[in-house]
Amino acid sequence: MASVTLSDISKSYGKVSVIEHLDLEIRDKEFIVLVGPSGCGKSTLLRMIAGLEDITAGKISIAERMVNNLEPRDRDIAMVFQNYALYPHMNVYKNISFGLRARKMAKADIDTHVNRVAEILDIKDLLNRKPSELSGGQRQRVAMGRAMVRNPAVFLFDEPLSNLDAKLRASMRAEIKKLHRTVETTMIYVTHDQVEAMTLADRIVIMDQGKIQQIGTPMEVYQAPANQFVAGFIGSPEMNFIKSRDGITLGIRPEDIYLAESATLDKGKNVKAVVEVVEPLGAETLLIAFYDGIKITAKLNGLIDIEAGMEVKLTLDMSRAHLFGKDGERV
Amino acid sequence: MTKIKAPVSPFRIIVWSLLFIGAVIMMTPIIFMFSASFKYNDEIYELALISSEPTLSNYIYLFENTEFLKWFKNSIFVALASTVSVLFFDSLVGYTLAKFRFRGRKLVFIAILSTLMIPTEMLVIPWYILARDFGLLDSYIGLIFPGIMTGFGVFLMKQFFESVPDDYLDAARIDGLSEFRIFTQIAMPLVTPALSALAIFTFLGNWTAFLWPLIVTSSAELFTIPVGLSSFSGEFQSEWEMIMTGAAVATLPTLLVFLFLQRYIIRGVILGGLKG
Numbered sequence: 241m242a243s244v245t246l247s248d249i250s251k252s253y254g255k256v257s258v259i260e261h262l263d264l265e266i267r268d269k270e271f272i273v274l275v276g277p278s279g280c281g282k283s284t285l286l287r288m289i290a291g292l293e294d295i296t297a298g299k300i301s302i303a304e305r306m307v308n309n310l311e312p313r314d315r316d317i318a319m320v321f322q323n324y325a326l327y328p329h330m331n332v333y334k335n336i337s338f339g340l341r342a343r344k345m346a347k348a349d350i351d352t353h354v355n356r357v358a359e360i361l362d363i364k365d366l367l368n369r370k371p372s373e374l375s376g377g378q379r380q381r382v383a384m385g386r387a388m389v390r391n392p393a394v395f396l397f398d399e400p401l402s403n404l405d406a407k408l409r410a411s412m413r414a415e416i417k418k419l420h421r422t423v424e425t426t427m428i429y430v431t432h433d434q435v436e437a438m439t440l441a442d443r444i445v446i447m448d449q450g451k452i453q454q455i456g457t458p459m460e461v462y463q464a465p466a467n468q469f470v471a472g473f474i475g476s477p478e479m480n481f482i483k484s485r486d487g488i489t490l491g492i493r494p495e496d497i498y499l500a501e502s503a504t505l506d507k508g509k510n511v512k513a514v515v516e517v518v519e520p521l522g523a524e525t526l527l528i529a530f531y532d533g534i535k536i537t538a539k540l541n542g543l544i545d546i547e548a549g550m551e552v553k554l555t556l557d558m559s560r561a562h563l564f565g566k567d568g569e570r571v
Numbered sequence: 572m573t574k575i576k577a578p579v580s581p582f583r584i585i586v587w588s589l590l591f592i593g594a595v596i597m598m599t600p601i602i603f604m605f606s607a608s609f610k611y612n613d614e615i616y617e618l619a620l621i622s623s624e625p626t627l628s629n630y631i632y633l634f635e636n637t638e639f640l641k642w643f644k645n646s647i648f649v650a651l652a653s654t655v656s657v658l659f660f661d662s663l664v665g666y667t668l669a670k671f672r673f674r675g676r677k678l679v680f681i682a683i684l685s686t687l688m689i690p691t692e693m694l695v696i697p698w699y700i701l702a703r704d705f706g707l708l709d710s711y712i713g714l715i716f717p718g719i720m721t722g723f724g725v726f727l728m729k730q731f732f733e734s735v736p737d738d739y740l741d742a743a744r745i746d747g748l749s750e751f752r753i754f755t756q757i758a759m760p761l762v763t764p765a766l767s768a769l770a771i772f773t774f775l776g777n778w779t780a781f782l783w784p785l786i787v788t789s790s791a792e793l794f795t796i797p798v799g800l801s802s803f804s805g806e807f808q809s810e811w812e813m814i815m816t817g818a819a820v821a822t823l824p825t826l827l828v829f830l831f832l833q834r835y836i837i838r839g840v841i842l843g844g845l846k847g
Binding site: 291292313319321323325329338 | 738739741742743744745746747752761
């Protein structure tokens, strides 16, 4: 059982508070993604779980054992870093086996472990190479191998895919997901990329300004965002916000807006808007239009014959609209 | 495809000429040193590069009739011991200053840095008093102790360690290494170019050091080469051919050290493990 419990965690650097009174319960074998804009404290939180950063107040438990005062090596965790941090003076084999050698494992056992991991990650041919002789994707695999080889209770990932190109990122994402199914271990993953968060997570933790804004499954945070921040952060393009005079904000996702002529909705609201930008993406078209001075982005199916400057009638699907109060919280 | 040779620009000709002149200025004394080592005493003031009667007698005399071998061993010992010590302690302090946050860190660094402003000539008196009070005069430890650590090395190593990404050290912490082993097994190999440069500076500095070894030693068996060679120079006459022969032999280890270490300076190891 490797659950991770954070109770009333705070972190400050001098007078600057980075994380305040944070509580989080991560279940055994769960894939948790911490997501948020840069500076929201997600990486700091991960580093605190790893033991690389002291906590100012609170309690961290891994597998029901308090680890506040334990060194990183004694926490039974492994971490994959954003820039991989493979030791440049060691070959792949040595990089992967380094943690085992540090723990004085027998040579034959190290060999077995490294080969098992190399097999899973398909890096057997690379074992004698230096990190500088590897491509970005290969380095990523080696970094994962180094984490996997020790069979840790918890895997920590700090934006591991952010240095890869879009195509490689998509395939590595799938591999990480597969890896989670194979090793069945608790994983905590930090990213600022909401696509990674949505596709990988069992539950997403959305953070802003050192506080958790919402915890939920990808569908929960997408369909029922707890506040305006979450609503704006999750989903691409961003949700449209229309403020009313009484301070209530209506939020509607671009994919819940249709062209009036093709919409057959029970609870639709029609608005006339002037198109400013048309972005054909192939399978869909993004329309940026202005209605009463308010910018509205619509994600329409297929390619459509509309040009900038035209007036269009859009239907907003009010059954899928979200309402937020003055304080930004969901109403 | 035919290769097109770029015309040599006037700028390059000027640069090469300047480099050539520089090389001549630097090489001439060395060439004369070697040349003089093969001459008899009566020929020493003649400028001819190759003696009319080249001889090895100076070398034979140097090794058979003087304490040169002993001085050579002393010099090797002093230079090596100082180098090893400087490499270890300077990088240890530099690493600590670069990678750990603690109260008074800046003050310590400034204090170490300020020692660079004091010339050796001013330090020999306090060193001498120290050596005398601790009973280290005319001993190996007395020869070595002022060079155990250098402010310059600490400064150099700190700058290099600052360029080592913290992620390597964090990865090693998670891999289970103690802080000292992180220093020796991860951080040190990442700064080999700096260590090589420091090793060369330190070795050469100690190999050629004259003032302190002259002051602290009094018995001939503790002389280093520069002090030993100076004993060939008397009040009324100098045995230049012996001084030149000794100096010629003394250049060899420095040449070897440089040849051996320069490839480590050229090879930049620091990149490669991080993102491409």
